[in-house]
Amino acid sequence: MLPLDASTYLLVLTGAGISAESGVPTFRDAGGLWEGHAVEDVASPAGFARDPLMVWQFYSERRANMTAVAPNAAHHALAEVERRLGDRFLLVTQNVDGLHTAAGSERVIEMHGNLMRSRCSVCDRAPFEDRTAYRRGVAPMCGVCQRAGRDALLRPDIVWFGEAIVAGALPRIETFVDAAGAGLRFLAVGTSGLVYPAAGLVDVVRARGGRSWLVNADAPANARSFDTVTLGAAGKVLPEMFA
Ligand SMILES: NC(=O)c1ccc[n+]([C@@H]2O[C@H](COP(=O)([O-])OP(=O)(O)OC[C@H]3O[C@@H](n4cnc5c(N)ncnc54)[C@H](O)[C@@H]3O)[C@@H](O)[C@H]2O)c1
Ligand SMILES: [Zn+2]
The missing domain is CATH 3.30.1600.10 (SIR2/SIRT2 'Small Domain')
Structure with a gap:
């Protein structure tokens, strides 16, 4: 359970796993x-x-x-949380499928570009x-x-291997983290924790004293960096995750 209150700033990172239940295969699969x-x-x-x-x-x-392909329950759950938090919400995705925007998310950084x-x-x-x-x-x-x-x-x-992530992504994340202060919370979903700089976000949050949650089908390389790890399908876990 990830509690949300009036001081919560939620930074979310999503990877290919969140779209798996929509029928978009991950590389690993x-x-x-x-x-x-x-x-x-x-x-x-x-x-x-x-x-x-x-x-x-x-x-x-x-x-x-x-x-x-259409967004699944996990994409919709994040769009719903954004409606509750407004500017205290920021979604960073490694996905290029555009499904977060299709689900109604607005504060989205597509750090690896867009297929379309x-x-x-x-x-x-x-x-x-x-x-x-x-x-x-x-x-x-x-x-x-x-x-x-x-x-x-x-x-x-x-953005291909060896290329720089989308310009402006890191400054925007930094601005969000600075504004969050002690209210910073971090949630990573469906990412194998191998691709930097996204994989390092959990350490940035830890260094700031923020708490972190991970939802993934299996334990990825950086699982131990998170405070709470839930193994399971994003479309099942996320709709029941936010208190
Ligand atoms: N949908 C897309 O846009 C898409 C698809 C494939 C690859 N990519 C690109 O490939 C790169 C690969 O990195 P990555 O770490 O995102 O993907 P990855 O394929 O390396 O890892 C995906 C992770 O999601 C987990 N997973 C699979 N199904 C899940 C589910 N239903 N619920 C929760 N977790 C689930 C897997 O266990 C795995 O750890 C990314 O940078 C991305 O740009 C994008
Ligand atoms: Zn040209």
Whole structure:
């Protein structure tokens, strides 16, 4: 049980596990492989440079799969808590599926980007909404670059291994933690605790004296850093979690 009162500031971190019950597989459930490809091959700048067609096929397939996917009880429970806490709530997600926003969450930092946006791999035009599932063998080109006389591939607006998280994410989290003071509470859901800087958030909260909760299907690498660990499915646990 995570008690909420008038002084509570709740910082939430979610990972792929919260969307598993919506039918979006986690990497780990897929054995870290996709049709024989290592995750690094479809989620790194080097993999994209080597084989952009294969990488676009991967993300196009994920886009196509999203049309049948909806938020689950865990996403809805967090949106409900946000309605109670308002600005004393901040949700940081590693997910790129957009399901938190679809559930009605507003104070969301998508620190790894969004599957339904693309950007240019060369120029600095703003990322734009792109729900297109491109046909096998198609890698889209940047129209802005084309008009300037150069060929440049578009890429998904997703943070890949070795790339910096979304600009502004850490300062926004710091501002929230500063405002929270002794009221800071931290909840992590469905994340294997391996991917930094997200995995280090629990230590930031501990250093500030805040209490922390973890809800996950199994005990992840950093489970011992949390005050309370609940092993279980997010869609079952979260709706009953907030007092
Ligand atoms: N839905 C998505 O957007 C999506 C899906 C796969 C991968 N990714 C990306 O891959 C990276 C992988 O990191 P990660 O730690 O988020 O994922 P991960 O796949 O490494 O770990 C997911 C964790 O969720 C747990 N889990 C599985 N089902 C659960 C459930 N029903 N309830 C609670 N917990 C459950 C697993 O035990 C595991 O520890 C992320 O950075 C993310 O950007 C995103
Ligand atoms: Zn461009």
